[in-house]
Amino acid sequence: MPHISVTVALDSGLPRTSVSKILFCQLSALTFGSAVCNAQDNGLSRLDHQLVAAGINAAVGGLTAGAWQGLSGKSFWNGFARGAGGGIMVFAGKRIIAERSPAWWWIGRELAALGSSEVANAASGRVSFDRITIPVGPVRFHFEPRRKRLPSPTIDFASTVAAVVVSTRAGSRIGIDESLATGTLVFIVRDKSMAIGGNAAGVITLSEIVPDGNFPRLESKRSVISHEMIHSAQYDFILTAWADPIQKSLVRKLHLDGRVTRYVDFNLLLPLQMAANSLVPYKSRPWEKEARLLVSDDK
Numbered sequence: 001m002p003h004i005s006v007t008v009a010l011d012s013g014l015p016r017t018s019v020s021k022i023l024f025c026q027l028s029a030l031t032f033g034s035a036v037c038n039a040q041d042n043g044l045s046r047l048d049h050q051l052v053a054a055g056i057n058a059a060v061g062g063l064t065a066g067a068w069q070g071l072s073g074k075s076f077w078n079g080f081a082r083g084a085g086g087g088i089m090v091f092a093g094k095r096i097i098a099e100r101s102p103a104w105w106w107i108g109r110e111l112a113a114l115g116s117s118e119v120a121n122a123a124s125g126r127v128s129f130d131r132i133t134i135p136v137g138p139v140r141f142h143f144e145p146r147r148k149r150l151p152s153p154t155i156d157f158a159s160t161v162a163a164v165v166v167s168t169r170a171g172s173r174i175g176i177d178e179s180l181a182t183g184t185l186v187f188i189v190r191d192k193s194m195a196i197g198g199n200a201a202g203v204i205t206l207s208e209i210v211p212d213g214n215f216p217r218l219e220s221k222r223s224v225i226s227h228e229m230i231h232s233a234q235y236d237f238i239l240t241a242w243a244d245p246i247q248k249s250l251v252r253k254l255h256l257d258g259r260v261t262r263y264v265d266f267n268l269l270l271p272l273q274m275a276a277n278s279l280v281p282y283k284s285r286p287w288e289k290e291a292r293l294l295v296s297d298d299k
């Protein structure tokens with residue numbers, strides 16, 4: 001069946017011409033009923049795309065765990081091998097998110113989170129599945145299966161602030177169906193932001209002009225959600241594999257009061273993420289390339 005991939009740029013910084021392109025794609029689909037708007041045609045096959053993405057996720061997971069192990073004076077390569085396995089799991093979760101289906105959005109994000117937890121376990125030299133962090137909206141549940149304790153929840157400060165800021169914008173509203181379908185806070189916002197989709201600290205925004213599936217053979221709203229969910233999985237990885245251990249290390253070294261940090265996650269890397277977003281042009285950002293690569297493939 002003919003299929004249209006409407007996967008032009010999705011986040012803040014998206015030129016308005018892309019919105020025009022989407023509208024053009026809709027009209028083209030209705031008029032010609034064929035795939036005239038495939039977003040990417042870089043000569044690589046779909047399998048090539050998947051292999052590249054899997055390899056990069058394995059490398060990022062491996063380097064993360066290897067680096068943490070190396071910094072603590074242990075074997076880089078042991079950490080790398082285990083971290084690469086976690087990275088493959090993160091990729092599998094993202095790949096499932098790219099299926100553009102409500103059931104898969106939940107499963108994909110949590111599988112990716114499991115992979116991120118495994119990278120963190122490898123980075124700290126803990127045994128496999130010693131600690132598992134599962135995000136649901138701005139709350140993260142930390143499981144320790146071997147200790148048979150109830151999961152301890154923490155709230156992500158940056159994600160909560162992002163949700164408050166977005167929800168108080170004129171014309172924005174919570175997307176209840178979309179939030180329930182993804183396990184992620186999704187807000188429908190007015191088309192003032194020059195973007196059709198966005199992700200701030202794991203909170204997804206969708207422009208109210210994004211087609212809602214009423215167009216034949218178009219799944220553009222689902223594509224936008226999948227694209228932004230890939231960013232949520234990337235954010236989960238940074239929080240679990242990097243920001244969490246940094247926060248714990250600072251609390252320990254600076255003898256800070258642990259009562260607040262026990263329940264609140266402060267993503268201390270968020271300023272770096274924001275700086276990277278402002279310094280690197282949209283199309284050159286590796287995290288955007290990954291989201292476009294995974295979601296843009298024809299099925």
Ligand SMILES: [Zn+2]
Nearest residue numbers: 010011288291
């Ligand atoms: Zn994006």
